[in-house]
Amino acid sequence: MMKAVTRTRQWQRWVCSSCLSQRAVPALQRRRFSNSPKSAAVEIEPIIPASHAPPLYRDEDNTLRSVFDYPRFWREFSSHPGGVSVGLFRNAYLKEPRGFLTFARVSLRKARAVVSKVLAASSVQEYRAIVRDLDRLSDILCRVLDMADFVRVTHPDRNMQRMASMAWDMVYQYMNELNTMTGLHDQLAAAMANPDVTAVWSEEEKTVAEVLKLDFTKSAVNLPKKYRDRFVELSSEISAVGSAFVQEMAPDQDLIVLPSSDLRGMDPLQARELTRGGKVHLPTMSGQAALALRTVHDADARKLIYYASRTASRRSVELLEHLMRLRAELATLSGFESYGHLALRDRMMARSPEAVDKFLRALAENNRPKAMQEMAELLAEKRKAYPAVKRLDPWDKDYYSDLIRRPLRLTGRQGDLLSPYFSLGVVMQGLSRLFTDLYGIRLVPKQPVVGETWHPDVRRLDVMSDTEGHVAVLYCDLFYRPDKSPNPAHFTVRCSREISEAEMAEVWQQSKQDPDVPPFASPEYAANDGMTFSRQPNKTIKQLPTIALVCDFPHPSGHGEQQPALLSFFQVETLFHEMGHAIHSVLARTSFQTVSGTRCATDLAELPSTLMEYFAADASVLGQFARHYESNDPLPYRMVAQKVRQARRFEASDTENQIILAMLDQALHSPRAAQPDFDSTEIFHGLQRTYGSAPPDPPGTRWQGFFGHLSGYGSTYYSYLFDRVLAQRVWEVVFKSGDRGAALRRENGERLKESLLKWGGSRDPWKCLAEVLGDERLAEGGEEAMALVGSWGSTRQN
Template sequence: MSQDNPLLQHFEYPPFSKIKNKHFKPAIEQALKDARKDITTIAEQSAEPTFKNTLEALEFAGDQLGKVTRIFFNLNSAETNPEIQKTAQEVSPLLSEFSNDLLLNEKLFARIKSIYNQKSELDLNHEQERLLDKVYKNFTRNGANLEKEKQAQLRDIDKQLSQLSLQFGENVLAETNAFELHIEDEKELDGVPESVKDSAQTLAKEKEVLGYILTLDFPTYLPVMKFAKSRNLREKMLKGFGAKAFKDNEYNNTENVLKIVKLRYERAQLLGFETHADFVLQERMAKTPENVMSFLNEILTKAKPAAIKEFDELKSFAEKTDQITDFQKWDQAYYSEKLKQEKFDLNEDELKEYFELNNVIDGLFKVAHKLYQVNFKKNKTIDVYHEDVLVFDVTDDNGKFLATFYADFHPRAGKRDGAWMTTYKDQYVKDGKEERPQVSIVCNFTKPSAKQPSLLTFMEVTTLFHEFGHALHAMLANTFYPSLSGASVYWDFVELPSQLMENWCYEHEALELFAKHYKTEEVIPQELIEKIRKSSNFMEGLQTIRQVSFGQLDMSWHNLNPCEITDVKAHENKAFKETSLLPDIPTNCMSTAFGHIFQGGYSAGYYSYKWAEVLDADAFELFKEKGIFDSETAQKFKENVLQQGGTKDPMELYKNFRGQEPNPDALLRRAGLLENKK
């Protein structure tokens, strides 16, 4: 079988066109066997434990397993189908069992512990020390020091959690795909952008019905919420979006949420931590739940007065404009957009015409070159998993190959919502040979139609820059070990490179590189750039308390004993009490579709977005001071942050770049919630 299975052959790049669904499970099973052999060889060797024969050997053990599972789980997010989802349910427990077998391997841990206990006598460089600390902590944080009985409990918990997390995500995707709002009368779509109507009409034709079909994909959902004049339509869409995995059907996630938080708590307790948040934050810049709550509360205290003022203005505007006296959640985006247009005369549809996807990609590459001297050249020979996927060779100005970059931009039925960066291979050095990374970003931007190309909203432009910032972190990595490379850093530091990149979207010097009208090629007028900049802080108070509320909801699930919680919705309402300004919708629930914390890795970590915003605002103040393309500042950021990965403590890396710790007021200044520095 291995002869016929492309995943079990040697390959430089994922052989997507040769892979069939049936190949995944046998490949993962075989790769698991091979990885187990590698581990046994390391653990049971007769030679005395050394950094090289134990830590380094472990770092590169099970290489094929890593390659195969990355391909599999990346496809499960970007190009899934029922067969892949079934395989995911089958292999996840096997992978969880392997991970536990590895982390609870007594002989292996004894070797690691022996090296760890004598580390002060070993001549290790800072990266080797960091790897040793990381591996030792990884073992102890996963039960290596527990008694046998407790280790068995831990194994069982991890197995359940891996399956529940998968089920959670599959339910959300199924609910997203199941929602279709069939509109026959075009008048109901009054105000909705033509590009969205085109897509909805195309989908209706594919489904062989008359009229239009609206979905919950972001390129459809957000424009409808912002521009549809029909209040009834907005209400249906918002209620559909908010009810994902909260309906009385087989995809309801309420039990999954309760099971996940209880198992996480049980796991933390087994390992000697008070809560799951305490466990997670030991390996974060924030360190403790108290620090996180203090941080979120400080931001909330400073932003809430502005948020209330903005909210009152919005309600008054809706009443004055359309006699809306019972302002609801489905009104907020619509009247925000109308008020924004009135205040700044900024029409998002007009703005989109300057952000044709190919031009934005080209501009993104130019910005990256000006900052970090990287070049991108399309490569049509590398295999892809879908015709939409683009591939680029990345080189520096001396022609040195840096990375392979995959980009997948448009929504499909088998693709989950949102945007993310992932890797098929990390950068590392092995046996004196440097291996360069294979990096991918996946987004959900409006597809080109017969009438016009893919035109991005300004929010989509910032999303692209954001994910590309993550990609740069991986592409420019310059470390020895894959587990310390690129974005393998603390989760409240990982968003710094991505959020920093968004700042260039607001700068004239950057925008003129790519913001060109898709028909006339006219560069975006200065007055429009000024409107973008002036409007960038529009409703920033409301936006800030929204982000804080998500962080607080996350902590409310993970910074306590959740065993008394029986009602997901009631718990959520309590968590939102301080930040909620609008009437609740009983049929909607955020937690049941909150993939970041129940499917992704952000449990007890959603605060990271705001935390990293402080870092990025503080960092960009230096760029503003020196010049947004100042080569010395960019070089310092590249050398001290982007290339270093997780080889040093994040605060040390940040201070090496900035010369000081980040100042939280930088974020509030940028958001217009504090007066700017004189």
């Protein structure tokens, strides 16, 4: 029933030198903005720069750049005279590591009180409050789980990580008990069946009720006890086998040993590092092996590398197939035809494997001619060296793709051409300007107080609305640290939710009686654990979305304080993508946390983030901010266009591979997994032969044993492709429309926000899409709507 959703598996305007605030930039740093001769390194037409930031927010705009680009400015801005810690994220329990356990214990006492209230409900008035009570119960638990999940993977203090893990375990164990508590399910069902109760519920309350009901159903709460016990056993075993599959994943052959002469074409420095006694010892699952497949001239050497890198160990495949069989049993126990039917029933737009199949087949049909054309181009490239050849071999694809891409690459040192135009501060400045243009919200640096952040590098930004004031808190942990995960991620540490007067009074009273509860200044702060909240015009109190973005960008101090962190274009896309998740959490400030922000249909969650990647490559958007960090020259846009063309050169072939993987995910979670002759290798190779235009994997290979996403996605891997198609469609219909500057127009941003983003999971996503795209064919969803989306395709024009 209760879910902790923390991350979801996945760009702005320049400021001319005369407008820089003398207060915002210290003199030593300010010198870098003086006008200098234009660089003549690349003579390409520049983008036309936009006017500088609105005068009302100019100081904020300049400060935003400075806190990310200039370490000295940041130290001065973030310095404070000291004082008592306010707790991590201003959570008053988290002033020291053991506070996590106190936070968990107090939260569990609150949760049990809510459960008792729900179980005791008997009057119409009490039943009317059940959805709000259950949402509050979920929020109480998720406040601990989401916070602990973030801390245990990001916080640099090992003791803090350990206490967060202990708190997480305490609360998660209780949550599992709730998921099989028949009394809560029965009370919710009784409330939903009573017209006198549902008549006063808002549409959002009705949606939350349906979500909670489905969560209970998926937990087998309606089954007899012995089946519920088996459900728990299976769930535990699935978790263990899934973890083993991912952690023990290995190739059948760990090392490939070849004569050094066979690796001609590979970077000689890398080859030399791997050479011992005239032999190259190439780790099978390594970046060097992937590089060899792209660059080694000898086809026989590539063949050996290909076989090794596409053949998982038998142990890996056995674990994978065992995991699929366990999931099939769980689905049967729960009354579903397959695990795919079970997984797609809850919070998915597709709703069934049959609808996913319609989408993938339509997408494959749209994509196939382009993929075949790309294969023909690769064969033509191969025939330049071997005129008599009739076909491509599987180990040819990467090699000849790389040969064709090479002329598209920018000349000179790759890292020096685009990154000087993308200092981190400038990109953050640009993001704020884009959000101001589209949604009337901006990012404002806020001085952190003692104990609020987990590392001195973390910047706090307040998200401010022109009309609603303070709407969210965003913590940016964007610089590399050796003890931090390198994977970019968006965490919703706390969701939006409306807090009633009765709840505040109850928590305020508890704070005076419970010795574990820290002292709070007011009922509002007590109800928010000390964290930031907002008061609406109607006096309603809302807990503010609290978001953390984590990346691993180069630290400016690594280059001396004269140079800010400079991002590659790929890193700019990454930051835009993660900020797309954040803006979804910011704009979808619903009254119920169960449906707030990214807690929407799982196969819709990547749409806002994928859409942001289109903004990152748009000329008018880049014209808002992209400037050389030293000369202040505008970015020559053709450099970006060339970079994008290179990345998309074989996009149809890449899409075809993703389609086959999504089909594999569906097939392995279908009723076939319960059959005695279930063979994942034959299923994978069969899909390649049926739907691939590229040469299929040869017999003897077992690549599916490396497909770790099968553990985490479990029948929902198609979501990546689905949201790519939707993002492209939204971009073309709402923002691009052949009109330069459409990506910056407020009416277009408002259309997206009002039709889709602001709803989170509180409205039927198909109706949201139908409205934003102006296409009523989508409004009811179903198999035909999925097929329609697939027919649009996802391969963009170069």
